[in-house]
Amino acid sequence: MERATFEKLALEQLDAVYRMAFHLTRNSEMAEDLVQDVFVRALKPSAVARFEDRGDETGAGGIRSWLFTICHNIFYTQAKRESKAPSAVGEFFDQQSTEVLPDDAPPAWDVASFDWEQVDGRLKGYIDDLRPDYREVLMLWGVEGLKYREIAEIVDVPIGTVMSRLHRARKLLADQIIQDKGAVQDLGLSRLALGQPLRNQDGQSSQENSS
Amino acid sequence: MTTPSLNTASLLRAAADNELTAEQNAAFQTHLKANPKAEACVAFERSLRQAVSRSMHVDGAPADLARRVRAALEDSRAAERGLADQSRDVNADLDESELPLVETIAHVTRDRSFWASVGGRLAVAAAVLLVVSGVWYSIAQLSSGPIESWSDVNRMQLASFLSEQHTMCGSDPDYASQKFTVSEISGIEACCQRLIEQSPRLEKLFESGGTLVGIGECGVPGPGKSVHMQVLMPLSKSSENQIATRTTVSLFIQQAMGRDGIDPETCYSLDEGSKTGFVVDVWQRDGLIYYLVCDTEEAASVARSTLKVAAPNQSL
Numbered sequence: 126m127e128r129a130t131f132e133k134l135a136l137e138q139l140d141a142v143y144r145m146a147f148h149l150t151r152n153s154e155m156a157e158d159l160v161q162d163v164f165v166r167a168l169k170p171s172a173v174a175r176f177e178d179r180g181d182e183t184g185a186g187g188i189r190s191w192l193f194t195i196c197h198n199i200f201y202t203q204a205k206r207e208s209k210a211p212s213a214v215g216e217f218f219d220q221q222s223t224e225v226l227p228d229d230a231p232p233a234w235d236v237a238s239f240d241w242e243q244v245d246g247r248l249k250g251y252i253d254d255l256r257p258d259y260r261e262v263l264m265l266w267g268v269e270g271l272k273y274r275e276i277a278e279i280v281d282v283p284i285g286t287v288m289s290r291l292h293r294a295r296k297l298l299a300d301q302i303i304q305d306k307g308a309v310q311d312l313g314l315s316r317l318a319l320g321q322p323l324r325n326q327d328g329q330s331s332q333e334n335s336s
Numbered sequence: 337m338t339t340p341s342l343n344t345a346s347l348l349r350a351a352a353d354n355e356l357t358a359e360q361n362a363a364f365q366t367h368l369k370a371n372p373k374a375e376a377c378v379a380f381e382r383s384l385r386q387a388v389s390r391s392m393h394v395d396g397a398p399a400d401l402a403r404r405v406r407a408a409l410e411d412s413r414a415a416e417r418g419l420a421d422q423s424r425d426v427n428a429d430l431d432e433s434e435l436p437l438v439e440t441i442a443h444v445t446r447d448r449s450f451w452a453s454v455g456g457r458l459a460v461a462a463a464v465l466l467v468v469s470g471v472w473y474s475i476a477q478l479s480s481g482p483i484e485s486w487s488d489v490n491r492m493q494l495a496s497f498l499s500e501q502h503t504m505c506g507s508d509p510d511y512a513s514q515k516f517t518v519s520e521i522s523g524i525e526a527c528c529q530r531l532i533e534q535s536p537r538l539e540k541l542f543e544s545g546g547t548l549v550g551i552g553e554c555g556v557p558g559p560g561k562s563v564h565m566q567v568l569m570p571l572s573k574s575s576e577n578q579i580a581t582r583t584t585v586s587l588f589i590q591q592a593m594g595r596d597g598i599d600p601e602t603c604y605s606l607d608e609g610s611k612t613g614f615v616v617d618v619w620q621r622d623g624l625i626y627y628l629v630c631d632t633e634e635a636a637s638v639a640r641s642t643l644k645v646a647a648p649n650q651s652l
Contacts, residue, residue: 136402136405139401139405143401144394160401160405161401161404161408164408164409165408169550170519170521171549171550174547174568174582175568178582202510245387245390249392252388264392268389268393273350273353288350292349295381295384299380
């Protein structure tokens, strides 16, 4: 493939790469720097040669996944370096995570009446508080619509690990919603569905038909 | 509805993601029949996915980012073209301080970039070289003598140094990008003229499908200046049904300067018995010493063929 053609195809993924960079760094300036580094590295002749060796995965989707992989590698290489400094961000390498593996099913709520748009801001806040590896798989799964296998190739972990991170992240988000009184109200979620005591806005108990 | 087990929980989420295999789907259908409300769990997960997509949506890259990226790519290419342009005037009195290479790299490398400064990283790389090799001073003492006079220890230390550099550049992209200041084939000659004051004979190295990973200055023990070049070489031809296998080989090129013990155009093994785990060949040609480091004998055979070097029939 001609280098100019390849560069054009790669730059068509600029928005997607920026999205990933932004969610990893949570900072627009750092995201822009990361994106720039991704493309400079990706368009070196040796990198292009390695990409072309992938055979039939060289379409637009393949280029995007490949750029995501480079973005992931650059970000975490830098993070590892920073973790050795005195002011390291410890969350990246929390080997002693106390999170419990989700052992219960998703909630069986009637979502027909949900008004998710009312909780977009809250949900964004919950997501921002997640670990970067959880945010990363959520972004690839939720925004980019990638399959587990594709995500596993990008972040270079087994599919089981992808599923584990995704399921934990989703469980955490669901739990946050339940615990957030405002979110519950905004979502239009009946407390009956939560199996919690019924209370009116003043916090006083009241009775309500459950049918 | 009974509380599902962990396996069931994963099953429901995977069902929501349309990630079930045929077998898993059968298990899911069985679970649904026994627990009709599980459908609501799946529906919740699907709506959560849409909500996550909306919450994590970013409008797009800033308007000027594309321009900045293109400018960075052009700067990167210009840095390598600048070396090629410079070499055209071979009689120019080149003052190291006037060379644009450092300034060009500084222009490309921005202060707020993820990358640390080039100078700082080169200093770290130099410190690692001194610690890891351990042969710097001992080989320098023997630099004026013929290679046959080198002891087994010194030959092994040199082979270890070369194989370690080959490994580090092949496995650490950051280390490689700091060392290899040129990544375009067109910049090789200028780089070599500047660093080792000669043009190497590379024969058919790139015409046979080799791709340059990079070339840059390297501190191979000895009095002569040296460069390290890494190349991706095809081991087999690609076909309709098969992708070519590639391997990384390293070629270190050093000014001969006092290394009189090698017969020109004769290839020697620097690591007989492959104690380093790599194939390490050495030969001398037109006042330059070439060290070839490959992961396998097959790769070495291909590399020697393209460089028109016979297989070694003796060791140093």
